[in-house]
Amino acid sequence: MELLPGTLDLLILRALASEALHGYAIAQRLRLVSESVLDVGESSLYPALQRLRLRGWVKAEWGPSENNRRARYYTLTPAGRKQLERERTEFARMVGAIQKVLRCEEF
Secondary structure, three states, X not given: OOOOOOHHHHHHHHHOOOOOEXXXXXHHHHHHHOOOOOOOOHHHHHHHHHHHHHOOOEEEEXXXXXXXXXXXXXXXXXXXXXXXXXXXXXXXXXXXXXXXXXXXXXX
């Protein structure tokens, strides 16, 4: 399933809310939690991580992965935590508005 525009940043920030993860682990976590509905490819994930890093919402450090390879681990910054809350609030507002339209009997 294709992601709605603007939701990838929110999903990445949420995935990083509890622990540092490397890119592949972020994609795996999103796939697992969404029961394979969300399948974020590298061509979308890594540019988004770079964008979040440039905005100061995540920081990145090199470390060993589970299979002892070098991997870049991403963590939320304090600014990233604030952005996550802003985006969660705005997303909930948007979903509520869409649900109102879908439930409307006057169309």
